[in-house]
Amino acid sequence: MEFDEWEPVYEAVLADFGYDRTGDERARDVLAELLPPGFEAALPTFGSDSETVAVAGAGPSLEDDLALVEGADAVFAASTAADRLFDRGIAVDCVVTDLDKHPETIEAVTHGGTSAAVHAHGDNIDLIREHVPECDADRLIPTTQAAPVGPVRNFGGFTDGDRAAFLADHLGADALVFPGWDFDDSSVDSEKARKLRWAERLLYWLERRRGDRFALLDGRRSGIDPTGLPME
Numbered sequence: 001m002e003f004d005e006w007e008p009v010y011e012a013v014l015a016d017f018g019y020d021r022t023g024d025e026r027a028r029d030v031l032a033e034l035l036p037p038g039f040e041a042a043l044p045t046f047g048s049d050s051e052t053v054a055v056a057g058a059g060p061s062l063e064d065d066l067a068l069v070e071g072a073d074a075v076f077a078a079s080t081a082a083d084r085l086f087d088r089g090i091a092v093d094c095v096v097t098d099l100d101k102h103p104e105t106i107e108a109v110t111h112g113g114t115s116a117a118v119h120a121h122g123d124n125i126d127l128i129r130e131h132v133p134e135c136d137a138d139r140l141i142p143t144t145q146a147a148p149v150g151p152v153r154n155f156g157g158f159t160d161g162d163r164a165a166f167l168a169d170h171l172g173a174d175a176l177v178f179p180g181w182d183f184d185d186s187s188v189d190s191e192k193a194r195k196l197r198w199a200e201r202l203l204y205w206l207e208r209r210r211g212d213r214f215a216l217l218d219g220r221r222s223g224i225d226p227t228g229l230p231m232e
Contacts, residue, residue: 028146032149076093076164096116203216
């Protein structure tokens with residue numbers, strides 16, 4: 001994902017939520033400053049061209065979808081989906097997080113050898129300052145939704161879940177499956193519901209970029225608003 005392709009989508013997200021771009025850029029720069037000199041992220045690698053990656057969401061259905069997780073070649077977990085999988089003894093290859101719910105978990109898993117894609121945005125600067133220095137830098141993948149700078153990368157995506165999917169795509173995953181995704185979760189607040197709508201739209205864009213069809217979008221595509229997405 002080149003930033004010039006992502007930027008119009010990013011601007012649409014900012015406009016929809018009223019977010020301040022300068023806040024994202026400030027958080028990105030703080031994250032970059034906390035990384036060791038000469039830092040370069042060690043990205044997960046796949047063993048073959050036929051890898052299936054389970055992009056695990058933290059929705060209520062995760063425990064019902066464990067067969068999808070166990071049948072995958074690699075697991076990229078969004079936020080606290082990782083904690084729930086770890087609790088069941090299921091290995092996770094990469095946790096994608098903005099540190100808002102489980103920063104101590106991220107510190108621990110990086111020291112245990114699991115990669116963590118830690119995302120900087122305007123609302124989590126304090127968390128970045130507190131917890132990134134406590135992580136094993138060799139397992140960090142620093143990310144931003146603004147323009148990438150130095151070692152801080154932008155693979156595309158907005159929420160932890162769809163960022164995990166864009167990261168897996170960037171790394172060459174042959175197939176993506178989506179356990180624990182609940183776009184219509186009635187237990188979430190209105191802002192989270194709006195974020196889920198964006199996650200759905202972004203996955204719709206991603207499947208089109210891949211020439212793919214994600215099963216979790218079956219029966220939903222006709223209701224997805226493509227406004228703001230470069231669909232051609």
